[in-house]
Amino acid sequence: MALVQKYGKPDIFLTMTCNPNWDEIISELEPRQTPQDHPDLIVRVFRAKLEDLKIQLFKRHILGKVAAYVYVVELQKTGLPQAHFILIMEGRYKLTCPEQYDCLISAELPNKSKYPELYKMVVKHMMHGPCGVLNPKNVCKQKGSCKNYYPRPFNVSTLQGKDSYPIYRRRDDGRHAKVRGQELDNRWVVPYNPYLLRSYNCHINVDVCSSINAVKYLFKYIYKGHDRASVSIDEMDSDRNIDEIKQYRDSRQIGRIVSAHPAEGERYYLRVLLNHVTGATSFQDLRTVNGIVYSTFHEAAERRGLIESDNTINECLDEAKVFHMPSSLRRLFSTILVFCEPSNVHGLWDRHMEAMTEDYRLTQMCPHAVEQMALLDIKNMLESMGKDISSFPLPEIDKSYDALDNEAREIIKESTIEVDPEHLGFSSFLNPEQRYAYDEILATINSGQGGVFFVDGPGGTGKTYLYKALLAKVRAEGKIAVATATSGVAASILPGGRTAHSRFKIPLNTEDGGVCSFTKQSGTAKLLMRASLIIWDEASMTKRQAVEALDNSMRDIMARPDLPFGGKTIVFGGDFRQVLPIVRKGTRSQIIDATLRKSYLWENMRQLRLVRNMRAQSDPWFVDYLLRVGNGTEDTMDADYIRLPDEICVPYTSDATDIDKLIESVFQMTLEENLLDPNYMTPRAILSTRNEYVDKINMKMIERFPGEEMIYYSFDHAEDDPHNYYPAEFLNSLTHNGLPPHILKLRINFPIIFLCNIDPASGLCNGTRLIVRGFMRNAIDAEIVLG
Numbered sequence: 001m002a003l004v005q006k007y008g009k010p011d012i013f014l015t016m017t018c019n020p021n022w023d024e025i026i027s028e029l030e031p032r033q034t035p036q037d038h039p040d041l042i043v044r045v046f047r048a049k050l051e052d053l054k055i056q057l058f059k060r061h062i063l064g065k066v067a068a069y070v071y072v073v074e075l076q077k078t079g080l081p082q083a084h085f086i087l088i089m090e091g092r093y094k095l096t097c098p099e100q101y102d103c104l105i106s107a108e109l110p111n112k113s114k115y116p117e118l119y120k121m122v123v124k125h126m127m128h129g130p131c132g133v134l135n136p137k138n139v140c141k142q143k144g145s146c147k148n149y150y151p152r153p154f155n156v157s158t159l160q161g162k163d164s165y166p167i168y169r170r171r172d173d174g175r176h177a178k179v180r181g182q183e184l185d186n187r188w189v190v191p192y193n194p195y196l197l198r199s200y201n202c203h204i205n206v207d208v209c210s211s212i213n214a215v216k217y218l219f220k221y222i223y224k225g226h227d228r229a230s231v232s233i234d235e236m237d238s239d240r241n242i243d244e245i246k247q248y249r250d251s252r253q254i255g256r257i258v259s260a261h262p263a264e265g266e267r268y269y270l271r272v273l274l275n276h277v278t279g280a281t282s283f284q285d286l287r288t289v290n291g292i293v294y295s296t297f298h299e300a301a302e303r304r305g306l307i308e309s310d311n312t313i314n315e316c317l318d319e320a321k322v323f324h325m326p327s328s329l330r331r332l333f334s335t336i337l338v339f340c341e342p343s344n345v346h347g348l349w350d351r352h353m354e355a356m357t358e359d360y361r362l363t364q365m366c367p368h369a370v371e372q373m374a375l376l377d378i379k380n381m382l383e384s385m386g387k388d389i390s391s392f393p394l395p396e397i398d399k400s401y402d403a404l405d406n407e408a409r410e411i412i413k414e415s416t417i418e419v420d421p422e423h424l425g426f427s428s429f430l431n432p433e434q435r436y437a438y439d440e441i442l443a444t445i446n447s448g449q450g451g452v453f454f455v456d457g458p459g460g461t462g463k464t465y466l467y468k469a470l471l472a473k474v475r476a477e478g479k480i481a482v483a484t485a486t487s488g489v490a491a492s493i494l495p496g497g498r499t500a501h502s503r504f505k506i507p508l509n510t511e512d513g514g515v516c517s518f519t520k521q522s523g524t525a526k527l528l529m530r531a532s533l534i535i536w537d538e539a540s541m542t543k544r545q546a547v548e549a550l551d552n553s554m555r556d557i558m559a560r561p562d563l564p565f566g567g568k569t570i571v572f573g574g575d576f577r578q579v580l581p582i583v584r585k586g587t588r589s590q591i592i593d594a595t596l597r598k599s600y601l602w603e604n605m606r607q608l609r610l611v612r613n614m615r616a617q618s619d620p621w622f623v624d625y626l627l628r629v630g631n632g633t634e635d636t637m638d639a640d641y642i643r644l645p646d647e648i649c650v651p652y653t654s655d656a657t658d659i660d661k662l663i664e665s666v667f668q669m670t671l672e673e674n675l676l677d678p679n680y681m682t683p684r685a686i687l688s689t690r691n692e693y694v695d696k697i698n699m700k701m702i703e704r705f706p707g708e709e710m711i712y713y714s715f716d717h718a719e720d721d722p723h724n725y726y727p728a729e730f731l732n733s734l735t736h737n738g739l740p741p742h743i744l745k746l747r748i749n750f751p752i753i754f755l756c757n758i759d760p761a762s763g764l765c766n767g768t769r770l771i772v773r774g775f776m777r778n779a780i781d782a783e784i785v786l787g
């Protein structure tokens with residue numbers, strides 16, 4: 001009303017409703033999807049169109065200069081968004097006479113042969129009804145007639161309305177069109193602006209409202225409440241049939257299930273079931289799981305694995321007992337302690353101790369000794385996952401059973417790593433550059449002076465081969481060599497390898513000048529002091545601050561603050577042509593600044609270059625090509641794009657079957673024996689840039705895979721969200737880095753990949769590939785095949 005006071009009465013009332021068949025929506029749908037399946041897409045496209053309409057109205061002034069406006073966007077009961085605008089025009093653009101209305105607004109069918117497109121759009125979007133005698137059951141019926149006053153009378157010219165909308169020109173010119181089974185003429189046309197209708201191809205009603213005195217009703221209309229729906233109830237046809245498909249199509253409903261708060265109990269669990277269970281035709285159906293009818297929705301949702309049960313962890317261990325040996329159970333128990341935060345650790349221990357100690361009980365009669373042996377084993381496993389057993393409420397470890405203290409254990413563990421005789425032999429096969437690096441590093445170790453090296457070599461030039469040769473040589477001489485790598489996968493390839501972060505206890509967010517989190521008296525410090533050689537592979541992938549933290553700590557524990565790494569021999573390796581450190585949303589210069597090359601340490605690192613590609617000797621063309629890309633010497637187009645040679649591409653045709661073709665060319669899935677052969681499957685992979693593409697490809701792969709299937713669901717909830725602003729299905733829809741999708745479908749013999757570092761020392765790290773061998777409700781049995 002303040003606007004009216006200042007700018008005068010409104011002139012134009014405009015309503016725009018989303019057209020679910022806009023090209024921008026249809027072209028984004030997957031095969032067999034309908035716009036109803038994508039309310040997110042619908043609202044986004046609508047918003048884009050709305051923003052464009054605002055530009056047309058307020059910047060391009062297509063209806064004249066606008067002095068003030070309000071608009072409201074609402075969701076209709078059909079689920080489609082709709083915007084209502086009230087425009088107040090500037091002085092000379094105010095609409096005051098019927099001639100002006102005619103310039104902007106039409107309420108007639110256009111000439112079909114002259115304006116075929118516009119004609120089609122008017123017929124599609126701007127014809128009311130039919131209602132009344134033509135369709136007595138239309139939803140606009142109120143007290144026996146149409147509440148919108150259709151059909152309007154024919155009218156040779158536009159007339160000014162009195163406290164009402166104008167009476168638009170509707171000539172009886174014989175034009176008509178078939179709409180929803182009835183022939184309709186100009187009396188049924190909803191007023192429109194031809195330019196806007198043509199531009200937006202949707203229901204866009206433009207009305208002059210300057211003649212309306214009861215202005216506040218206009219505003220009231222656009223701010224009206226939302227909680228109303230017009231529905232029609234149809235009778236069955238003469239054969240007593242109801243055409244539900246037609247009803248569904250006619251109503252264009254977008255399914256929305258009313259929200260329910262978890263505190264609402266059964267109502268909430270009913271909603272969870274409705275969101276996940278397809279094909280249920282009754283409440284009883286929803287409460288039925290594996291043929292058993294449960295009395296509550298809560299129980300049924302729990303049995304389906306849709307909500308977290310208090311007992312999940314216990315059940316997981318119970319299930320694992322069936323197919324796991326005691327040592328594996330102890331590992332599972334340790335993993336649960338570290339990653340699942342069980343609330344009752346002591347209870348868990350008491351309940352499963354018997355199964356976890358079965359092997360010790362064969363050789364040891366004393367129950368206390370048996371318990372201590374199991375606890376010691378768990379202690380070691382926790383340590384290798386970077387945790388201390390004393391931080392868990394488990395029975396005390398009796399010192400008399402733990403012959404070794406922490407310090408001794410770390411050193412003994414490292415100094416007893418078995419040397420692979422094959423690796424010892426590697427030194428005889430080194431190529432000249434590897435040989436030179438090998439000799440230089442060994443000479444430095446033997447000199448006792450220490451030195452810092454960087455082995456720089458593109459992929460496949462034999463860096464790992466060199467490290468293995470060095471580790472074998474040093475360890476065979478009874479010295480300690482500490483092998484680490486930035487990623488878990490690279491660490492697991494090195495004998496005795498650990499991730500650098502866990503081995504050196506590097507804090508996750510290291511700042512300039514940071515230090516590692518081990519103390520001078522710790523086992524880690526003692527081990528590093530004793531080490532003759534430290535290797536850190538993939539150092540090019542880590543942030544320089546992590547390496548600098550190790551440098552700071554080493555200078556401290558070695559009490560040699562002036563020497564890099566306290567005078568240790570330390571070998572970094574990597575390839576800056578491969579993956580660089582990750583700086584979230586970082587610019588190129590921020591990423592480069594985070595690399596080791598920008599560290600103060602770089603100047604003091606002796607560069608050892610490997611150039612000969614030992615991996616792809618049989619394909620020199622490809623090796624050369626990779627090198628050119630890595631070195632930035634390959635020809636580029638549009639600044640940063642390189643052209644991939646046709647022979648290594650599966651062409652994109654924008655056809656829905658493109659992904660199938662890609663899968664086929666990588667996996668040749670038509671051959672069932674290929675699918676069931678881990679040696680065939682694991683060396684193949686499809687890499688993708690976005691998690692959502694990964695999920696899509698995985699779904700397709702799983703569908704084509706033979707065998708028994710199991711579906712696991714994630715339990716997602718937001719912390720500190722008492723008002724349920726983040727409902728579970730929204731959280732479920734997020735495809736976050738490092739987390740599997742909400743629905744994880746697995747089949748026996750299906751290859752899977754680990755996404756987190758559980759225990760790199762045992763090969764369970766990000767990137768490890770496994771094959772599913774069996775599954776139960778809470779436990780998956782998988783075998784490591786690669787990594």
Ligand SMILES: Nc1ncnc2c1ncn2[C@@H]1O[C@H](COP(=O)(O)OP(=O)(O)OP(=O)(O)O)[C@@H](O)[C@H]1O
Binds near residue numbers: 458459463465
């Ligand atoms: N001197 C050598 N004699 C025989 N084979 C070698 C030699 N050096 C490397 N290889 C072989 O070449 C392949 C690639 O070597 P390696 O994995 O060590 O390369 P890399 O530089 O670590 O590669 P990436 O950067 O991709 O990890 C391996 O199969 C390795 O066994």
